[in-house]
Amino acid sequence: xxxxxxxxxxxxxxxxxxxxxxxxxxxxxxxxxxxxxxxxxxxxxxxxxxxxxxxxxxxxxxxxxxxxxxxxxxxxxxxxxxxxxxxxxxxxxxxxxxxxxxxxxxxxxxxxxxxxxxxxxxxxxxxxxxxxxxxxxxxxxxxxxxxxxxxxxxxxxxxxxxxxxxxxxxxxxxxxxxxxxxxxxxxxxxxxxxxxxxxxxxxxxxxxxxxxxxxxxxxxxxxxxxxxxxxxxxxxxxxxxxxxxxxxxxxxxxxxxxxxxxxxxxxxxxxxxxxxxxxxxxxxxxxxxxxxxxxxxxxxxxxxxxxxxxxxxxxxxxxxxxxxxxxxxxxxxxxxxxxxxxxxxxxxxxxxxxxxxxxxxxxxxxxxxxxxxxxxxxxxxxxxxxxxxxxxxxxxxxxxxxxxxxxxxxxxxxxxxxxxxxxxxxxxxxxx
Numbered sequence: 001x002x003x004x005x006x007x008x009x010x011x012x013x014x015x016x017x018x019x020x021x022x023x024x025x026x027x028x029x030x031x032x033x034x035x036x037x038x039x040x041x042x043x044x045x046x047x048x049x050x051x052x053x054x055x056x057x058x059x060x061x062x063x064x065x066x067x068x069x070x071x072x073x074x075x076x077x078x079x080x081x082x083x084x085x086x087x088x089x090x091x092x093x094x095x096x097x098x099x100x101x102x103x104x105x106x107x108x109x110x111x112x113x114x115x116x117x118x119x120x121x122x123x124x125x126x127x128x129x130x131x132x133x134x135x136x137x138x139x140x141x142x143x144x145x146x147x148x149x150x151x152x153x154x155x156x157x158x159x160x161x162x163x164x165x166x167x168x169x170x171x172x173x174x175x176x177x178x179x180x181x182x183x184x185x186x187x188x189x190x191x192x193x194x195x196x197x198x199x200x201x202x203x204x205x206x207x208x209x210x211x212x213x214x215x216x217x218x219x220x221x222x223x224x225x226x227x228x229x230x231x232x233x234x235x236x237x238x239x240x241x242x243x244x245x246x247x248x249x250x251x252x253x254x255x256x257x258x259x260x261x262x263x264x265x266x267x268x269x270x271x272x273x274x275x276x277x278x279x280x281x282x283x284x285x286x287x288x289x290x291x292x293x294x295x296x297x298x299x300x301x302x303x304x305x306x307x308x309x310x311x312x313x314x315x316x317x318x319x320x321x322x323x324x325x326x327x328x329x330x331x332x333x334x335x336x337x338x339x340x341x342x343x344x345x346x347x348x349x350x351x352x353x354x355x356x357x358x359x360x361x362x363x364x365x366x367x368x369x370x371x372x373x374x375x376x377x378x379x380x381x382x383x384x385x386x387x388x389x390x391x392x393x394x395x396x397x398x399x400x401x402x403x404x405x406x407x408x409x410x411x412x413x414x415x416x417x418x419x420x421x422x423x424x425x426x427x428x429x430x431x432x
Contacts, residue, residue, distance in 0.1 A: 037116070064203075090165065108143065116214050277389060
């Protein structure tokens with residue numbers, strides 16, 4: 001199934017769509033799904049049964065890391081203080097619009113899932129975090145006005161529009177101290193987060209799936225997807241395809257099938273970026289049959305990540321596209337550690353030198369060395385994600401790299417960019 005920001009389209013598959021059948025009005029939502037299913041999960045035993053159901057369903061987080069949701073719920077529920085739930089709807093990934101579509105067309109599935117997650121872990125408050133200036137906060141406030149009987153206290157929180165501001169420790173930092181910069185770990189939020197309480201932080205799509213599992217059961221959830229990544233997933237497909245948009249697919253669907261769902265390529269393709277800007281480049285047509293899921297042990301180490309796929313025309317330069325994005329990621333870092341403050345700008349300069357014909361004979365080795373030094377040393381995962389993108393570009397476009405280093409003029413400098421980047425005027429310059 002696909003949807004634009006104007007209206008969802010229709011899919012004829014028997015088991016899909018699931019998420020995008022929701023309604024933005026509470027009365028229609030309740031008519032479709034019924035009342036919030038708290039009755040089957042009352043008391044301590046009932047809450048434990050709800051958590052066990054999510055574990056059995058095998059739901060993985062849909063925000064990028066793909067962490068098992070049931071395991072996270074169980075850890076937070078076992079904490080000694082009253083937990084807090086944070087619904088992450090910031091979607092700072094420029095290549096993705098899946099959460100934006102979900103919040104517009106099925107907000108009550110998200111709210112049901114957040115309320116049920118709070119019930120499962122024994123939380124009394126839910127913070128709904130969205131990027132400020134997008135209108136999501138105001139719409140959520142209107143939806144919450146309809147939900148006077150929910151068993152939690154709701155707080156809608158506008159967050160600065162910065163790439164790393166939606167990282168889970170950055171959200172905790174912002175809710176505690178008003179500054180949306182990531183924190184070095186430990187402790188992790190599920191151990192000690194908002195107000196030093198165990199804090200469950202989940203992407204809004206993950207919470208919507210949680211609601212569907214509570215309504216229909218874990219076996220229903222497992223009817224689509226793979227054994228290690230069951231259920232459906234929202235994926236934004238963009239670039240050189242006929243009908244770019246947000247699609248609901250089953251994990252395990254091949255890259256080629258996802259591109260076909262978006263109307264197919266509009267011209268010959270050279271590669272696709274899978275998983276967003278912390279994702280990986282894969283060559284086409286070689287990888288057309290690559291099955292995609294959130295499982296981190298997936299083929300070629302490629303995962304759906306943030307749920308974004310961008311198709312790159314064969315005539316575009318993947319190295320030039322990567323250089324643009326890396327410059328953006330370097331500028332969006334919190335500059336709290338050496339790998340971000342020094343490492344990413346240095347790698348960005350090397351990439352720019354390659355694209356603009358300024359590379360020297362040692363550029364290739366220097367790039368590889370810097371990527372190895374940066375990995376695993378950041379205060380958060382921002383530098384790791386950025387160098388994953390670069391490393392995959394050096395592999396996927398190895399022949400192009402040879403030509404650039406040999407002095408050939410980069411065609412990407414004369415072409416319209418394919419990978420989207422936000423207008424700098426639309427981004428916050430501060431962290432508060």
